[in-house]
Amino acid sequence: MARSATSTRERIVSAANKLFYGDGIRGVSLDAVAAKAGVTKRTLYYHFRSKDDLVAAYLAGRDQPNLALFRKWFEEADGALPAKVEQIFRNLARSARHPKWKGCGFLRTSAELANMPGHPAIKIGAAHKKKFDAWLREVFEQAGIADASQLSRQILLLLDGSFAVVLLHRDPSYMETAGEAARSLVDGALRGRVARR
Amino acid sequence: MARSATSTRERIVSAANKLFYGDGIRGVSLDAVAAKAGVTKRTLYYHFRSKDDLVAAYLAGRDQPNLALFRKWFEEADGALPAKVEQIFRNLARSARHPKWKGCGFLRTSAELANMPGHPAIKIGAAHKKKFDAWLREVFEQAGIADASQLSRQILLLLDGSFAVVLLHRDPSYMETAGEAARSLVDGALRGRVARR
DNA sequence: GTCTATAAGCCGATAGAC
DNA sequence: GTCTATCGGCTTATAGAC
Numbered sequence: 001m002a003r004s005a006t007s008t009r010e011r012i013v014s015a016a017n018k019l020f021y022g023d024g025i026r027g028v029s030l031d032a033v034a035a036k037a038g039v040t041k042r043t044l045y046y047h048f049r050s051k052d053d054l055v056a057a058y059l060a061g062r063d064q065p066n067l068a069l070f071r072k073w074f075e076e077a078d079g080a081l082p083a084k085v086e087q088i089f090r091n092l093a094r095s096a097r098h099p100k101w102k103g104c105g106f107l108r109t110s111a112e113l114a115n116m117p118g119h120p121a122i123k124i125g126a127a128h129k130k131k132f133d134a135w136l137r138e139v140f141e142q143a144g145i146a147d148a149s150q151l152s153r154q155i156l157l158l159l160d161g162s163f164a165v166v167l168l169h170r171d172p173s174y175m176e177t178a179g180e181a182a183r184s185l186v187d188g189a190l191r192g193r194v195a196r197r
Numbered sequence: 198m199a200r201s202a203t204s205t206r207e208r209i210v211s212a213a214n215k216l217f218y219g220d221g222i223r224g225v226s227l228d229a230v231a232a233k234a235g236v237t238k239r240t241l242y243y244h245f246r247s248k249d250d251l252v253a254a255y256l257a258g259r260d261q262p263n264l265a266l267f268r269k270w271f272e273e274a275d276g277a278l279p280a281k282v283e284q285i286f287r288n289l290a291r292s293a294r295h296p297k298w299k300g301c302g303f304l305r306t307s308a309e310l311a312n313m314p315g316h317p318a319i320k321i322g323a324a325h326k327k328k329f330d331a332w333l334r335e336v337f338e339q340a341g342i343a344d345a346s347q348l349s350r351q352i353l354l355l356l357d358g359s360f361a362v363v364l365l366h367r368d369p370s371y372m373e374t375a376g377e378a379a380r381s382l383v384d385g386a387l388r389g390r391v392a393r394r
Numbered sequence: 395g396t397c398t399a400t401a402a403g404c405c406g407a408t409a410g411a412c
Numbered sequence: 413g414t415c416t417a418t419c420g421g422c423t424t425a426t427a428g429a430c
Binding site: 022023024026027102103106107108110111112113114115117122125126129150153154156157158159160161162163164165167168169170174177178180181184185188 | 219220221223224299300303304305307308309310311312314319322323326347350351353354355356357358359360361362364365366367371374375377378381382385
Binding site for chain 4: 008039040046047
């Protein structure tokens with residue numbers, strides 16, 4: 001009734017975000033989420049129909065902030081297009097050195113719930129990556145790159161590959177390697193654009 | 198006592214392989230593994246100290262067969278080096294169209310157990326990828342590519358990226374996109390080799 | 395080495411009061 | 413909308429017989 005500065009629902013999602021991202025979906029109980037949010041489990045179930053519902057809300061809450069961050073990194077980077085793309089990977093490497101970093105929440109959820117392909121959370125993850133792909137394709141199209149769609153997909157493969165590889169080896173330098181590969185591919189596409197004229 | 202054609206231990210690992218790969222580590226109980234292996238849980242605990250121990254055995258059992266398959270795909274492919282590398286991705290796309298395909302067991306385990314960085318199973322996964330990396334680097338070195346190490350890492354990023362992306366979108370065509378990117382990078386490295394002479 | 399049986403605790407989800 | 417209390421089931425792991 002008394003509306004607090006952050007709503008109960010927001011506090012629950014925030015707690016779920018920290019716990020699910022940190023320890024994985026099936027590694028976290030709703031008891032733990034409720035306790036961290038400072039509510040009882042009954043209240044949690046008032047706001048969310050089920051654990052699956054909360055998992056979907058957890059990823060939905062990461063969608064826009066994540067996209068905004070990538071765009072910001074790109075826009076603030078100096079240099080030509082290949083260097084600006086590479087800069088995304090450099091910033092990612094920096095964030096991956098933070099001790100709490102545990103890869104991409106969307107990819108990890110799809111890996112953990114691979115036996116439930118239609119799970120709402122997986123759909124949210126897929127949509128998130130599609131949005132990033134669409135933004136990157138737009139950037140490449142405006143640069144006059146012929147097959148912008150193919151190139152953006154390739155960059156996304158490198159990006160998601162670096163999430164997976166860095167998580168496995170705990171070595172963020174792979175993100176810099178991925179950035180160099182991305183720069184090579186963008187460079188090649190730009191030269192292709194000129195050659196085809 | 199009576200040694201069966203397949204030992205009890207092997208049957209347990211085989212059951213664990215199917216279940217863990219299919220439904221994820223934390224999504225599978227040892228009750229289910231024991232039942233599928235046709236033994237009691239007490240027998241399972243005779244052969245494996247803990248669930249973590251069994252998880253490690255599950256991934257260890259996938260190491261060599263997986264590497265052998267990639268090598269076979271490469272060796273049987275026609276054409277020059279870039280085409281042979283691309284053929285690995287084409288074969289992977291074909292296998293990803295099988296209904297039981299659920300990504301890379303090593304990567305999915307590291308994603309699910311991201312909160313346990315020192316877990317034995319993660320070490321086995323990291324070692325597996327390092328072996329593949331070393332083999333690919335050797336191939337590139339023998340082709341006279343200058344920075345074979347950098348190139349093999351880039352190809353692995355595309356490979357692992359395609360595992361993650363295809364699992365999320367359930368669209369194996371991303372593996373063909375990754376294969377084309379890999380071919381581009383190998384092509385570029387070969388041209389670099391000539392240019393530097 | 396394999397069995398039956400069970401400990402001890404955690405899980406998602408719900409009942410009913412206020 | 414939030415609380416206390418609890419259900420029925422499942423989980424890892426162990427005890428003790430043969």
